[in-house]
Amino acid sequence: MIKLIGVEKTLGGQPVLQGVDLSIPPGKLTTVIGRSGGGKSVLLKHMIGLLQPDRGEVWVDDVEISRLKGRKLNDVRKRFAMLFQGAALFDSLTVFDNVAFPLREKLRMKGPEVTKRVDEKLEQVGLDGMGHKFPAELSGGMRKRAGLARALVMEPEIILFDEPTTGLDPMMVKSIHDLIVTTQRRFGFTAVMVSHEIPEIFGISDWVAMLLKGRIAAMAPASEFQQTTDPEIREFISVGGTVAMLPGQGR
């Protein structure tokens, strides 16, 4: 389980996180929603040790990672994968080499075994036959799919998704969401997703948490979250059209 206790972070003189307490249930898909620039990506980066809190603790099971560095932090990170907002594919490598990268670099895997695993993941994300292309030759949606294949290839215990559907058309949003849900159900990894896709996220998430003014204002199972009486949260989710969705329609 990932647990954040009293996490505070100030960036460029601006307080971003102001005492975040959050527990991510293992083996479930938890979505964090909140205003743009509200610190959702910063929160995600704390979970994998890309950022260290100014105050507070970040626990991954029984390891407190906020002060870890070097090899000890890398040992924890081996359990994670992350899909970045822009996919963060390596420009100089083909799609195939991007997906094969962690296998070759971390597991020192070579030859047909790499080909087999990479082809399998590319097929799962619907990119079979695209392995020879460079990231610059792909559309936004295809880049996200390639990023997802790279995140899945090591079969991690925890995957963090940083706005995986931002900037995509509704069909592509549905397709990426289906992909995330299908793979999460199939492999049972813990998934944490930052998203603005309201109301869609209520249909795919197990849990929803809302980050408001640097704190977790609410966290509940997706179906219950929509019944909130908090006016500020209600306003936020209603702007996204959630009120039109009946309670209980969640996953």
Place this chain on the structure above:
Amino acid sequence: MTNLTEHIGTAALALIGELGRMLIFVISAFAWLIRPPLRVIQIIKQLHFIGYKSTFVVVLTATFTGMVLALQGYYSLRKFGAEGWLGSAVALSMIRELGPVLAALMVTARAGSAMTAEIGIMRITEQIDALDTMAISPLQYLIAPKLVAGLIGVPLLVAIFDVVGIFGGYLVGVDLLGVNPGSYWTSILSAVEWKDVYGGILKSISFGLIISWICCYKGFHTKQSAEGLGTATTEAVVLSSVLILVWDYFLTSVLM
């Protein structure tokens, strides 16, 4: 007055902090270098980029530097009837000073700026963060091979610069201005000593480190915008070039 003191103090503290971060950066990169896996392919790729791909510009610069040195040297030496020493004048200037400095400045302009831009783009597009999340050290995978390539590539380019420059001087001095070819080569053999060559090698190694260190550091700490990338690249080229000239003065004064 208090404000002025405060400003100077703040600037001094910021400078000391930056120097400290730069030092930690390069020490950490070298520390990662000795840990397995040894990234031989990455080092070869970087040697190809910094060394091989800079050869043309280095050869071109060296040829014309040697030619202009011979032209200037010939008219100065002729006043004293010492045209026969043209070879030594060209060779000593090349080996001791112009070879290391000009080759390093050329590498800074061609490869250093590209290094900063490449690493900077990787920072902005979260590719460096992606390496971190895969538990792969960016210092080991990205930076250390570039440092090694700078340390090996720049001295080799300087050696090429020296040789080509001396031949450029020969072309103008002997073929165009009529200096005796025997005198040209003999004067080089009698004037150039091992310590001149040694000094040139030492300079080129340190310049190689300066270029790759500064350019990698600036790229690695690029701010998250296109403007930040432009600033980082400019700062990398200017700082590397200035440091090369300043360090050249100190090293020359020690080696003299």
